[in-house]
Amino acid sequence: MSGTSADQTSCLIRKVLREHARIPTPVDELGDDADLYRAGMTSLACVSVMLALEDAFSIEFPDHLLQKQTFINIHSIRAALTEASRGEKT
Template identity: 35%
Template sequence: MTDQAIENQLREILKVQGKVAVAAAAIGPDDDLYGLGLSSLATVNVMLEIEARFDIAFPDDALTRATFQTLGGLAALVRRQLGAAAAA
């Protein structure tokens, strides 16, 4: 899966599950997702949808506000977890 495909899916998840206040296509890799309206409760829904969509699990040490702060951070985590799953 390409980096762009991962980011596009994450944008869709953030729009639907995260209820961010901008169009999905307008979410930049370094935008503060909490500043765009992501709440703590919505973060849980975003995490669950990411796990289901990409068939990955969030490691315990990634369950921090910083992980969910930006699209770029989420994309990096998804790429790491997909790589770990492929190597297993």
């Protein structure tokens, strides 16, 4: 994720959410702090989002980040991606 701006990261997160979160609300209408579960994302869709994010950003979420709160909104997803990318060795 190094070299990726916050705007680029948010755009890619939103793309993954559009393709995998299965929420009825258009993702682009949600703020970065909007609760994705309240917007309609299920736990099954969350797993799909997590796997797609790992592929899109070439990272692996550490075990301690594999919890509901990590994927509750775009802001927390972006923070988790930042943390996960710091742990990746290239």
